[in-house]
Amino acid sequence: MKKWIISLLIIAIILAVIGGALVIKAASDGSYKVETIENEHTIDEAFSNINIKTFSSKIEIKASEDDKCSIKCVEKEKLYHEVTISEDTLVIKQIDNLQFFEKMFGYNGGLSVTLYLPTNVYNKLTINVSSGSINMGGDLKFESMDLKASSGSINIDKIIVNGDSIIKTSSGSINAKNTTFSKTTTIDVSSGHVEFEHIRGESADISVSSGHIDFTDYILLGHLKVKASSGSIKFKDSDAYTLDIKTSSGSVKGNLLTPKTFRTHASSGKEDVPNTSGPLCEINTSSGSIIIEVKGVE
Numbered sequence: 630m631k632k633w634i635i636s637l638l639i640i641a642i643i644l645a646v647i648g649g650a651l652v653i654k655a656a657s658d659g660s661y662k663v664e665t666i667e668n669e670h671t672i673d674e675a676f677s678n679i680n681i682k683t684f685s686s687k688i689e690i691k692a693s694e695d696d697k698c699s700i701k702c703v704e705k706e707k708l709y710h711e712v713t714i715s716e717d718t719l720v721i722k723q724i725d726n727l728q729f730f731e732k733m734f735g736y737n738g739g740l741s742v743t744l745y746l747p748t749n750v751y752n753k754l755t756i757n758v759s760s761g762s763i764n765m766g767g768d769l770k771f772e773s774m775d776l777k778a779s780s781g782s783i784n785i786d787k788i789i790v791n792g793d794s795i796i797k798t799s800s801g802s803i804n805a806k807n808t809t810f811s812k813t814t815t816i817d818v819s820s821g822h823v824e825f826e827h828i829r830g831e832s833a834d835i836s837v838s839s840g841h842i843d844f845t846d847y848i849l850l851g852h853l854k855v856k857a858s859s860g861s862i863k864f865k866d867s868d869a870y871t872l873d874i875k876t877s878s879g880s881v882k883g884n885l886l887t888p889k890t891f892r893t894h895a896s897s898g899k900e901d902v903p904n905t906s907g908p909l910c911e912i913n914t915s916s917g918s919i920i921i922e923v924k925g926v927e
Contacts (some may be wrong), residue, residue: 672698683723684759718734880917
């Protein structure tokens with residue numbers, strides 16, 4: 630290789646090192662700091678559907694105290710939220726104009742969207758968040774719901790869903806309480822816990838790769854299907870007409886409210902279920918115990 634080419638390569642490497650050092654120094658002393666700002670949107674136009682798509686914002690949905698729709702956004706000059714209404718749908722979309730080094734040093738953090746809704750019945754709620762939590766509460770009603778969070782927890786309180794619900798998170802827990810899921814609920818969690826308290830519904834299909842599942846006062850009129858790869862499953866004053874419970878590593882314990890015909894298999898662990906008859910309750914675990922009681926049955 631010619632000497633002048635080698636010299637150019639050395640100069641390029643030196644410049645790259647110096648440039649990297651300057652970026653790191655500027656990031657550390659705040660020279661590239663992007664301040665957060667607060668913006669508020671008032672929505673006067675009617676809509677039936679809601680579609681929220683962000684990649685680094687915390688999402689909150691609350692009942693409006695003044696029966697008006699408004700949105701409060703914590704954002705940054707280059708990372709903000711676009712709010713529009715199109716085809717009867719309120720659309721909230723995050724716009725990203727950050728430089729690569731701003732993303733590297735965490736300047737896309739601390740953002741949020743708070744949506745205040747009048748207590749109407751809304752058609753479909755769709756939320757897709759790449760990195761951020763979803764929190765909902767306040768006696769709100771939806772015909773259907775589809776919530777997805779790649780990295781973040783999903784918390785639901787005092788919600789009524791008249792149709793089907795889909796709730797998924799890759800890395801984060803799901804906590805729902807005081808809520809009615811009138812039709813089919815599909816829950817999918819890769820890594821995180823699932824906790825239900827004071828829930829009413831029709832049927833549910835729950836899949837958890839890593840994390841425990843707790844049911845407290847959880848009652849379904851139809852079928853409950855649960856599949857867990859690693860984690861315990863606990864029932865407290867809960868029930869479904871029929872149950873199909875499978876876990877690869879973890880125990881299944883607790884109490885149901887009505888007698889069942891139990892069909893159980895624990896490859897390695899104790900099996901203790903009452904000798905009752907009724908709709909089928911099938912429980913299988915590869916590693917763990919199965920200990921179930923029926924309330925009022927000795």
